[in-house]
Amino acid sequence: MRKSIISVGIAALVSASSFAQVGxxxxxxxxxxxxxxxxxxxxxxxxxxxxxxxGWTWQSGAIRPHSGAAPDAIKIGDRYxxxxxxxxxxxxxxxxxxxxxxxxxxxxxxxxxxxxxxPVVVAESNIDEDCxxxxxxxxxxxxxxxxxxxxxxxxxxxxxxELDPATGARKADAVDIPIAIDCEASDMIYNxxxxxxxxxxxxxxxxxxxxxxIVCGRSRSVNGPFLDNVGRDxxxxxxxxxxxxEPRRVGAGHFGREVLEAGVEKVSFHWEADFDLSGRSxxxxxxxxxxxxxxxxxxxxxxxKYSIISERRGFALEMAVEFVRLGGGMRGWFMxxxxxxxxxxxxxxxDVEKDWPEGDVAVRCIDNMFxxxxxxxxxxxxxxxxxxxxPYVKIVIAGTDRALTATADKEVITxxxxxxxxxxxxxxxxxxxxxxxxxxxxxxxNEPLALVSVADSTPTLARFxxxxxxxxxxxxxxR
Amino acid sequence: xxxxxxxxxLLFAIxxxxxxxxxxxxxxxxxxxxxxxxxxxxxxxxxxxxxxPDADGFITRWLxxxxxxxxxxxxxxxxxxxxxxxxxxxxxxxxxxKFPKDGDKVKLSVDVTPQAPAFLMPGQEAPKIExxxxxxxxxxxxxxxxxxxxxxxxxxxxxxxxxxxVIFWGCTIIDCPEEIKDVRLSAxxxxxxxxxxxxxxxxxxxxxxxxxxxxCMSSRLTLKKGRNVxxxxxINGPGMSDMCVRFIDEQGKPVTNFTVNTK
Numbered sequence: 104m105r106k107s108i109i110s111v112g113i114a115a116l117v118s119a120s121s122f123a124q125v126g127x128x129x130x131x132x133x134x135x136x137x138x139x140x141x142x143x144x145x146x147x148x149x150x151x152x153x154x155x156x157x158g159w160t161w162q163s164g165a166i167r168p169h170s171g172a173a174p175d176a177i178k179i180g181d182r183y184x185x186x187x188x189x190x191x192x193x194x195x196x197x198x199x200x201x202x203x204x205x206x207x208x209x210x211x212x213x214x215x216x217x218x219x220x221x222p223v224v225v226a227e228s229n230i231d232e233d234c235x236x237x238x239x240x241x242x243x244x245x246x247x248x249x250x251x252x253x254x255x256x257x258x259x260x261x262x263x264x265e266l267d268p269a270t271g272a273r274k275a276d277a278v279d280i281p282i283a284i285d286c287e288a289s290d291m292i293y294n295x296x297x298x299x300x301x302x303x304x305x306x307x308x309x310x311x312x313x314x315x316x317i318v319c320g321r322s323r324s325v326n327g328p329f330l331d332n333v334g335r336d337x338x339x340x341x342x343x344x345x346x347x348x349e350p351r352r353v354g355a356g357h358f359g360r361e362v363l364e365a366g367v368e369k370v371s372f373h374w375e376a377d378f379d380l381s382g383r384s385x386x387x388x389x390x391x392x393x394x395x396x397x398x399x400x401x402x403x404x405x406x407x408k409y410s411i412i413s414e415r416r417g418f419a420l421e422m423a424v425e426f427v428r429l430g431g432g433m434r435g436w437f438m439x440x441x442x443x444x445x446x447x448x449x450x451x452x453x454d455v456e457k458d459w460p461e462g463d464v465a466v467r468c469i470d471n472m473f474x475x476x477x478x479x480x481x482x483x484x485x486x487x488x489x490x491x492x493x494p495y496v497k498i499v500i501a502g503t504d505r506a507l508t509a510t511a512d513k514e515v516i517t518x519x520x521x522x523x524x525x526x527x528x529x530x531x532x533x534x535x536x537x538x539x540x541x542x543x544x545x546x547x548x549n550e551p552l553a554l555v556s557v558a559d560s561t562p563t564l565a566r567f568x569x570x571x572x573x574x575x576x577x578x579x580x581x582r
Numbered sequence: 583x584x585x586x587x588x589x590x591x592l593l594f595a596i597x598x599x600x601x602x603x604x605x606x607x608x609x610x611x612x613x614x615x616x617x618x619x620x621x622x623x624x625x626x627x628x629x630x631x632x633x634x635p636d637a638d639g640f641i642t643r644w645l646x647x648x649x650x651x652x653x654x655x656x657x658x659x660x661x662x663x664x665x666x667x668x669x670x671x672x673x674x675x676x677x678x679x680k681f682p683k684d685g686d687k688v689k690l691s692v693d694v695t696p697q698a699p700a701f702l703m704p705g706q707e708a709p710k711i712e713x714x715x716x717x718x719x720x721x722x723x724x725x726x727x728x729x730x731x732x733x734x735x736x737x738x739x740x741x742x743x744x745x746x747x748v749i750f751w752g753c754t755i756i757d758c759p760e761e762i763k764d765v766r767l768s769a770x771x772x773x774x775x776x777x778x779x780x781x782x783x784x785x786x787x788x789x790x791x792x793x794x795x796x797x798c799m800s801s802r803l804t805l806k807k808g809r810n811v812x813x814x815x816x817i818n819g820p821g822m823s824d825m826c827v828r829f830i831d832e833q834g835k836p837v838t839n840f841t842v843n844t845k
Contacts, residue, residue: 201610224610226611227610227614229616229617231619231739232616232617232618233619257792257821257822258821258822259822273611275612279614284792284793285792285793285794285822286792304792306657306658306790309658312658314789314790335794335795336795339730339731339770339794339795340770340792340793340794340795341794342794
């Protein structure tokens, strides 16, 4: 009994680490994550912020002076523009606020060039107008090169104004344009001809009862109107859901988008409360997906047992062993009248494992028959660290230690799991909802490779290409 | 990050002032004129002539009662039962069975006891709060909103009355030239609210809500030929109270073939 309790406890820890950034990822109102000198940085309300070497394990270490609330950051050229707000005190207080920006050549405090410029005010609100200048979002329009700043909270309007991308200061002729109401933590992104305005609705700062959630509208014009999926203007409260709560994590707020490469995007935000981390406010990173022209948060693959299916042909990845016919026989589509309907047992590992070869075994793809050599257990390896938004995992034939392994000749086999980096995998959801599977390393190879279907039945390791279904996979959860 | 409790606000205020934040200077952006909104920026007095709903069907003419104090340090208490009990417990004008008119006054005993802080800082003692009841005389105002929505916060602020921790009441009359079947009352409110037509409850909107167009709708109902009396009540703690309402037909189109008056 005691052993069982310990096992459950370990399982809970592993589960928790699969969905939440690890280390000390505690932050509120995180800025868009920036990479600087190979490390990741995000700032929050109050001074400073979090830093990560790998994008998965976070600690304090980001430095931002001047305190203030809800910052944002953007890289323009070779410099970082960091914005933040000073505020009058919230919904029950005054609403005189100011939005400020400042530059730094690096976000790495150990870099000799690390030095912030003096902040300049770029937007403001007086104590009782229909706006509270807080919660800056910075957006560099990729079409025009113009720099915009959105700001505001539940107290009245979200507004935007233009900044000078060379100085970070407000343009002399800038006007403040209302673009939404009744939300906060705004941000803007551009995708495929559309400008998207992100905002956070719901209740902030109520711990495990926080209903914070991230919504968006879109427009063909950078200044709106931003309409949701049913045509409602965000100036009338509209918004399509982008990041809702998920089991044991609630209160998604303060959107940030990170584009890693074509087809690989992340959304960063905070959970108001992570039930597995004392209900504290924590940094969260999920894949950012697009469906019918709308963004939404994807998943971190949960630990579990799966079929791994190629997007190319729909074949299942399997350890290449001699197949054993499934039970049940050929019954046809008819039944004899006197026969009762029965359930046919699955083929089990014990039924077939004894005939499997020892040692390394090749891997291939073929029709998915849910045979034991086609069933993979995927599980985070906490000591292996991770990457931006996910932990490294091991992929083993269910019930065994036969692990999917990258080889020096850029192929894949199964071999006994040792924890070596060629047996650790990065599995992340792509913008179209399919998945990319990459080894942490390939022996003797410095280039990043992914699991690719070079033929319907032949997986290999090759460069990832988002425009090819050869590079994509999906997972079917198994009992 | 502003939908927060007073206690958290206090925490932030301490954080900002204790960490070297440069003091704010008001009006530092050249050419930007600070504004101080007035009641007239949002409302005009209702005229004698009936008006139509706006092009999107929103009803903008209302009799509004000055806000009733109801201390709430946060909006997270607005459960169904809380809303139902509290919106009618202090005052229910429908019980008077008389439609008010501009300038009518209501005398009430209201609980103005300050709300206990939702959070206490480490080491902070809970303040001693004494119950405080006051007599208040509240007045009805006949107003037309200049916008599609009715900015109740600006109504209260414009009259220099309580804006946070309040209950609003309002009513209007729609005159239908003919019976209109299978329509729904469609509302958005900040925060929770209840709605009645001819004394019958048609909608309750619980929870800490923002005003969103077409957030909630009633079941299908019939607007009878002639006068239909609409009542609403909105409750809010901290936050910018407002509401918008219209009728939507079976095709999802706004209903506009009626007139609105408060007499």
